[in-house]
Amino acid sequence: MYEFKEETRALVDLVRRIVSDHQAPLETRLLRGETLTLADYEPGREAARKAGLWGLRLPSELGGAHLSLVDQLAVIEENYKCLTPIQFGGEVPHAMFHLQGEQKSRYLVPLLTDVKRYCFALTEPSGGADPARAVSMHAKRDRGNWVLNGSKIWISSFEDADFVVVFARTAKEKSASGISTFAVEKSNPGLIARPVPMLGGWTTHQLSFENCRVDDLAAIGAEGTGFKSAQRQLSTARFEVGAQALGIAQRCYEMMVAHAKQRIVFDGALSDKQSVQAMIVDSWIEIQQHRLMTYACAQKADRGNDARVEASMIKMTCTEMVGRVIDRAIQTHGAAGCTYENPLAHWYDHGRMSRIYEGPTEVHKYHVLARRLLT
Structure with a gap:
């Protein structure tokens, strides 16, 4: 049997107490047939934040808990013993860890302070198992902006997101080096979303980008490093x-x-x-x-x-x-x-x-x- 180190056991005990106090009652309500909202999860989320469980994998210089992978997984394992687990905050895409200047204030800071949330959009209708070659969505420069065209599917967490971290091809060749990362605001008129009901009452979304125009600051990281x-x-x-x-x-x-x-x-x-x-x-x-x-x-x-x-x-x-x-x-x-x-x-x-x-x-x-x- 695997035994955690003492500090990891203390972390697991902390999560267990928060789950017992805030999440277990939500599980009872869900099993009674109630519909839970994002607001119902906020007390547990805030309790986790006060306990230092914010941005589990985020570097400490960004205000994160900076847990080792072992500790992250121990926290997640304990959390998912409940049907209504804590929705930890401070989650930031890897591509945004090192943003600076205006990009940092537009995207990184709102995520760190829980003012905004994001969703991750990689999979396309053509297939998601081999994204290096399956990504056909493309982005082209146009008068100082980028114009995105294509679609993504099975995108989770879109309902609660403020912007989408999306991957598009910026080079002609069908290779990993031709994919770049963009942040697209949910309110962008070139972004059209269609809900797709799933097993268990979940909902994902299909996202269509039709001449979706974003400025140069929406390009996250160096061109071609998205994959x-x-x-x-x-x-x-x-x-x-x-x-x-x-x-x-x-x-x-x-x-x-x-x-x-x-x-x-x-x-x-x-x-x-x-x-x-x-x-x-x-x-x-x-x-x-x-x-x-x-x-x-x-x-x-x-x-x-x-x-x-x-x-x-x-x-x-x-x-x-x-x-x-x-x-x-x-x-x-x-x-x-x-x-x-x-x-x-x-x-x-x-x-x-x-x-x-x-x-x-x-x-x-x-x-x-x-x-x-x-x-």
Whole structure:
């Protein structure tokens, strides 16, 4: 079993208290069928900020917590044991860490002070698994401005965003070096959004950019460096998705054990049945194995090593694992696990989607891992 260092355990305890005080009541409300708004999450967000959990990966000189990757993942794992996790603030795209002057005041400072929020738009209808070649959206210079044309799809968090960090091709060649980063205000008349309903009541958006004109300050970072910055953000996100899966799996396992102990069937506790015992033991083993692997890979990244392949492995294996654990938990609960009055049904939707976003399982397995092993 993986054991955290003392300071990491203290951090996890801190998150657990905030979740218990602010997020657990939201989970109860959600399970009663209430619709939660962004404002409902603000008390937990503010409590986290006061506790120093602001900008988890942000450098300290920018006011962030500057946690190691291990500590970030420990915080996320604990947070996602709740169906309504804390929405941490101070999240900033990697491409904006070093903005200066007017760009800094326009984009970076509002994000750091929680005045504005952003969403990340990389995937296109042509496919998101191979963005270096799939990105066809283009940006061209025109009279001191940039004009963007193209579309993005499956974009999350657009509803709450003030601007979109979007990636467009600024060179003719279909290569990673031809992609640049732009910040587009949500109010830009050249940006048209269409909501796309998803599993579990989620909503993503398709974004159409039609002669969308932005000034030169909206170009973030050097021209042609967009894909490199996106890759860095995606690698971190893949580790985070793995940690989310660990937290959800652990909560499902605990629910499965508690239900099996108290549920009486055929004159005995459900936990006495070998088939149920097998599901519980299998789940426990899988969670421990994946936790060990996740934090070992995070430690490698914290030592400054390239961990992009490990990020793919963690994302792929943890999301596959959580699907199996959720399924066993629902099977143990029977019909009670199939209602949206139970967190398990919500996590079932989440778990299924997690095998696709941030790169489908098959892409990580056959494009990233197999290519690395066979070259």
